[in-house]
Amino acid sequence: MAAVTQVLRSEWTKIRSVQSTVWTLGVAVVVTIGLGILICVLARNEFDSMSVRDRLTFDPTNISFAGMGLGQLAMIVFGVLVVSNEYSTGMIRTSLAAVPQRTMFLFSKLLVATALVFLVGLATSFATFFAGQAVLGEHRAYLGDPGVLRAVFGGGLYMMLIALFSMGVAAMLRSPMLSLGILMPFFFLISNILGNVSATRKIGRYLPDQAGQKVMQVVTPLDEKVPYGPWGGIGIMVAWTAAALACGFVLFKKRDA
DSSP states (O other): OHHHHHHHHHHHHHHHHOHHHHHHHHHHHHHHHHHHHHHHHHHHHHGGGSOHHHHHTOOHHHHHTTTHHHHHHHHHHHHHHHHHHHHHHTHHHHHHHHOOOHHHHHHHHHHHHHHHHHHHHHHHHHHHHHHHHHHHGGGOOOTTSTTHHHHHHHHHHHHHHHHHHHHHHHHHHOOHHHHHHHHHHIIIIIHHHHHHSTTTHHHHTTSHHHHHGGGGOOSOOTTOOOSSOHHHHHHHHHHHHHHHHHHHHHHHHHSOO
């Protein structure tokens, strides 16, 4: 038990002593809140000119999370750097010499990073919700409204899972450039294309980001026909994350440093 505690402390020291990982979390917070406020301002100004259909499906809670799509970029970078930084610097050999139990080493790294990113993601989710609703004024939602607390808590959970999924991919690929070169196009190009083209929309809705974002939705669009609910979407995202982590652990144990 003492050995596990020491490894956890070591991983915490690594994360907070590397400026790039600290900055990426800071960027995620600022971008998510700032862009969310901006979109809420635009939504408030345009509300009176909206059609009846758009007003019926107006989701003030989900609007406040509009910055999450860009904020997750920083979370992806954080997840990749947490795992792959030691490979790019060569410190992985020293770390494994100090902690030869590879499963415990990687588990401790992921546990510390996941706990940190969940706390940051949850704080960011609540902050962007309250800031966005303050801007929306009379069109706002309240935390006690049906589905709102679930959506706000789910926003933090979504950010954590995005980072954790990225950690699993980084554990498989080891290279930060290769990991980011795959994850960025996957989330910001491929996912959007598959989700917005009618021929591939049914496939796109089962990708981790599109499924996970369902949990932040309170008002369902009139023409949406997604065969799962908010927690079903998170379940799909958890399955993707678990698969990435399982592959990462297997490859990490089998390969040389």
